[in-house]
Amino acid sequence: MKNIVLIGFMGVGKGSVAREIVKQSDMIALDTDDIIESMENRRIKKIFAEEGEEYFRALERKVALWLQKEVKGTLISTGGGFFKVPNLSKIGTVVFLSAPFEVIYRRILEHPDAEKKLRKRPLFQDVERAQKLYEERAVSYKKVADIIIDVQDKTISDIAKEILKKVK
Numbered sequence: 001m002k003n004i005v006l007i008g009f010m011g012v013g014k015g016s017v018a019r020e021i022v023k024q025s026d027m028i029a030l031d032t033d034d035i036i037e038s039m040e041n042r043r044i045k046k047i048f049a050e051e052g053e054e055y056f057r058a059l060e061r062k063v064a065l066w067l068q069k070e071v072k073g074t075l076i077s078t079g080g081g082f083f084k085v086p087n088l089s090k091i092g093t094v095v096f097l098s099a100p101f102e103v104i105y106r107r108i109l110e111h112p113d114a115e116k117k118l119r120k121r122p123l124f125q126d127v128e129r130a131q132k133l134y135e136e137r138a139v140s141y142k143k144v145a146d147i148i149i150d151v152q153d154k155t156i157s158d159i160a161k162e163i164l165k166k167v168k
């Protein structure tokens with residue numbers, strides 16, 4: 001069975017959707033940021049601060065090659081920039097979670113842990129910059145996706161159901 005690879009912008013809900021898919025199916029979930037943090041034994045924020053973004057991107061490419069080679073039938077959630085790895089389509093069915101920037105930003109702000117959610121994301125320190133990054137990436141996410149799911153105004157449960165139905 002093929003992997004499902006969730007891609008999309010920071011804060012769009014890849015982690016929440018992954019956890020819900022796990023609930024609704026017998027799949028096991030992996031998260032590329034979590035893998036990188038355990039490989040490095042330090043947080044993403046620290047990796048960016050101490051080594052820079054390019055070092056982090058190289059780790060993403062390393063994880064992507066491992067996933068392609070070793071992982072099957074798994075739900076894989078990814079960091080917002082992971083979609084750029086050259087072998088993405090070889091890892092599994094790529095599902096893009098799509099929502100307007102305003103909706104994503106509001107979702108983060110409404111979270112009880114909003115401050116922490118923003119603090120841990122080095123590329124979401126400045127709203128205008130984050131919005132620019134969103135605009136730069138919007139087309140590319142769509143290009144690499146096998147399936148596009150509009151997540152606006154849908155419950156996490158319905159999004160998970162829709163994905164499981166579409167990948168079958």
Ligand code: S3P
Nearest residue numbers: 009010011033079080081121122
């Ligand atoms: C990034 C998104 C983050 C994390 C890193 C870089 C990005 O993951 O991988 O901070 O380039 O968009 P989330 O999408 O889970 O925030």
